[in-house]
Amino acid sequence: xxxxxxxxxxxxxxxxxxxxxxxxxxxxxxxxxxxxxxxxxxxxxxxxxxxxxxxxxxxxxxxxxxxxxxxxxxxxxxxxxxxxxxxxxxxxxxxxxxxxxxxxxxxxxxxxxxxxxxxxxxxxxxxxxxxxxxxxxxxxxxxxxxxxxxxxxxxxxxxxxxxxxxxxxxxxxxxxxxxxxxxxxxxxxxxxxxxxxxxxxxxxxxxxxxxxxxxxxxxxxxxxxxxxxxxxxxxxxxxxxxxxxxxxxxxxxxxxxxxxxxxxxxxxxxxxxxxxxxxxxxxxxxxxxxxxxxxxxxxxxxxxxxxxxxxxxxxxxxxxxxxxxxxxxxxxxxxxxxxxxxxxxxxxxxxxxxxxxxxxxxxxxxxxxxxxxxxxxxxxxxxxxxxxxxxxxxxxxxxxxxxxxxxxxxxxxxx
Amino acid sequence: xxxxxxxxxxxxxxxxxxxxxxxxxxxxxxxxxxxxxxxxxxxxxxxxxxxxxxxxxxxxxxxxxxxxxxxxxxxxxxxxxxxxxxxxxxxxxxxxxxxxxxxxxxxxxxxxxxxxxxxxxxxxxxxxxxxxxxxxxxxxxxxxxxxxxxxxxxxxxxxxxxxxxxxxxxxxxxxxxxxxxxxxxxxxxxxxxxxxxxxxxxxxxxxxxxxxxxxxxxxxxxxxxxxxx
Numbered sequence: 117x118x119x120x121x122x123x124x125x126x127x128x129x130x131x132x133x134x135x136x137x138x139x140x141x142x143x144x145x146x147x148x149x150x151x152x153x154x155x156x157x158x159x160x161x162x163x164x165x166x167x168x169x170x171x172x173x174x175x176x177x178x179x180x181x182x183x184x185x186x187x188x189x190x191x192x193x194x195x196x197x198x199x200x201x202x203x204x205x206x207x208x209x210x211x212x213x214x215x216x217x218x219x220x221x222x223x224x225x226x227x228x229x230x231x232x233x234x235x236x237x238x239x240x241x242x243x244x245x246x247x248x249x250x251x252x253x254x255x256x257x258x259x260x261x262x263x264x265x266x267x268x269x270x271x272x273x274x275x276x277x278x279x280x281x282x283x284x285x286x287x288x289x290x291x292x293x294x295x296x297x298x299x300x301x302x303x304x305x306x307x308x309x310x311x312x313x314x315x316x317x318x319x320x321x322x323x324x325x326x327x328x329x330x331x332x333x334x335x336x337x338x339x340x341x342x343x344x345x346x347x348x349x350x351x352x353x354x355x356x357x358x359x360x361x362x363x364x365x366x367x368x369x370x371x372x373x374x375x376x377x378x379x380x381x382x383x384x385x386x387x388x389x390x391x392x393x394x395x396x397x398x399x400x401x402x403x404x405x406x407x408x409x410x411x412x413x414x415x416x417x418x419x420x421x422x423x424x425x426x427x428x429x430x431x432x433x434x435x436x437x438x439x440x441x442x443x444x445x446x447x448x449x450x451x452x453x454x455x456x457x458x459x460x461x462x463x464x465x466x467x468x469x470x471x472x473x474x475x476x477x478x479x480x481x482x483x484x485x486x487x488x489x490x491x492x493x494x495x496x497x498x499x500x501x502x503x504x505x506x507x508x509x510x511x512x513x514x515x516x517x518x519x520x521x522x523x524x525x526x527x528x529x530x531x
Numbered sequence: 532x533x534x535x536x537x538x539x540x541x542x543x544x545x546x547x548x549x550x551x552x553x554x555x556x557x558x559x560x561x562x563x564x565x566x567x568x569x570x571x572x573x574x575x576x577x578x579x580x581x582x583x584x585x586x587x588x589x590x591x592x593x594x595x596x597x598x599x600x601x602x603x604x605x606x607x608x609x610x611x612x613x614x615x616x617x618x619x620x621x622x623x624x625x626x627x628x629x630x631x632x633x634x635x636x637x638x639x640x641x642x643x644x645x646x647x648x649x650x651x652x653x654x655x656x657x658x659x660x661x662x663x664x665x666x667x668x669x670x671x672x673x674x675x676x677x678x679x680x681x682x683x684x685x686x687x688x689x690x691x692x693x694x695x696x697x698x699x700x701x702x703x704x705x706x707x708x709x710x711x712x713x714x715x716x717x718x719x720x721x722x723x724x725x726x727x728x729x730x731x732x733x734x735x736x737x738x739x740x741x742x743x744x745x746x747x748x749x750x751x752x753x754x755x756x757x758x759x760x
Binding site (some may be wrong): 435437440528 | 587590592593612613616617619620621625627631633635644645647648649650652692
């Protein structure tokens with residue numbers, strides 16, 4: 117044991133004498149470790165963001181629209197589908213067993229202005245009961261519009277969590293008049309800020325108003341959706357039922373394909389998981405390539421080291437070093453190079469995350485994330501360290517064995 | 532004076548044959564040799580005579596193709612690599628023509644190299660190394676690196692390294708070959724004193740002046756011992 121430690125120390129001391137070379141070689145691994153960490157961090161943060169978004173889509177909702185929530189967008193097929201008409205919702209309300217509540221949701225992007233400020237925002241025209249169906253956010257300031265305001269086509273608006281910041285500089289937005297598409301609206305409510313996105317955009321960049329007002333003031337040409345409240349346990353049955361009702365409502369013949377789509381968060385999850393696998397797969401590929409390249413770099417430098425010190429190996433053997441002594445010496449040299457590279461990689465990623473983190477900290481509302489991150493980081497650091505040791509071992513094995521097997525007589529004669 | 536001395540090395544009809552494809556080279560051809568404690572031997576011979584091969588076999592760096600080699604009554608010819616390494620570490624001190632000091636290490640560290648492969652602790656190693664450097668008269672050059680020492684001093688560090696494990700024999704291969712005559716004489720005087728102190732010395736050389744100092748002279752030619760007196 118004592119002897120192994122002595123050989124490891126000899127190996128480490130070789131690092132000091134050729135530091136430039138070792139440093140340059142280990143940079144390869146630094147980059148490798150950096151990529152691994154970035155990919156891991158990216159996947160886990162996308163994951164976290166996604167969980168938030170799923171929450172705002174809602175597990176207990178299904179959405180009927182023209183297009184499915186899919187990343188494989190067959191635009192040319194979907195664009196010719198007829199718009200989702202408000203009348204179809206009556207069929208659903210009348211015939212569906214599973215849908216307990218429903219609302220129309222019309223989407224339209226337009227320019228919103230307040231005094232000299234302007235911004236493109238997503239207008240949502242909804243029914244009054246949409247207030248009860250919102251998930252992931254709620255009115256935290258002011259109120260939602262009432263049944264009467266809906267009937268009377270009032271120009272009232274509820275603004276998303278980050279709209280107010282841009283327009284009112286921290287002043288209370290309630291009662292302020294903003295212009296949407298050139299028409300003045302009164303802000304009556306403000307939503308809680310979520311920081312999440314849905315298939316139709318960010319929840320924080322919306323302006324909600326009655327569908328009636330929406331159609332009268334803004335446009336009839338909109339992107340329509342039905343938001344349907346269901347029991348999540350019956351989601352599949354509810355989706356199938358709604359699909360059949362929609363087919364009837366849209367007067368589709370039995371041999372015709374659906375010209376609408378029934379969406380729910382789980383479909384989005386499936387799509388998203390595929391994307392996540394793709395990201396992780398690419399990451400793994402890039403990572404393993406950079407690890408292999410840096411491993412080859414280490415191996416190369418070790419071959420040079422063995423060649424350069426052939427005479428030393430011969431001498432050490434003449435002085436009584438066994439094959440395993442020499443093997444240990446060169447293996448620990450390779451592992452040391454790997455550890456140096458890995459440590460630099462960990463330090464680099466730590467600094468990078470620190471700066472990104474302090475930039476993000478202002479946006480992060482619930483401080484939950486940071487505590488979890490730290491724990492993950494320590495575990496990750498340990499794994500990274502083990503990967504380095506393993507890589508050094510693999511990369512150093514062949515050169516170290518070459519060194520250990522040298523014949524002392526030939527090695528001593530080597531110039 | 533005629534106290535019978537213990538035999539350290541017993542070589543019986545040893546041959547070393549190299550098979551180089553279509554030619555077979557007999558580097559050593561049926562050589563027998565006995566070396567006793569406190570012998571002072573010179574081995575001479577032209578290059579290609581087989582003296583290096585004999586030296587390598589005596590030094591346990593190589594094993595014979597045929598014949599038996601006993602070191603302190605242990606059969607070397609049957610040993611594996613690790614056992615040979617152990618014998619080299621504990622029983623043999625090498626001195627080379629080109630000194631073979633490790634350039635990055637200072638004198639003490641160079642002398643400590645054989646001790647690293649024994650089971651000694653750090654303090655004990657450094658103590659032994661200092662003692663060996665004192666014997667060769669370099670106590671004031673302990674932390675110098677080889678490039679800060681003269682040729683003669685370097686060879687003395689190498690001798691200290693050979694002595695540090697108190698070996699049974701000291702094997703010197705052309706120890707004065709790379710030295711000027713003054714330092715060479717110094718080294719040879721030092722070998723004489725090592726002999727007087729009871730050490731067993733084998734010096735491979737082609738210089739008559741070196742061979743004359745030895746008490747026993749062996750000449751080798753074409754793989755055979757031609758003279759042993």
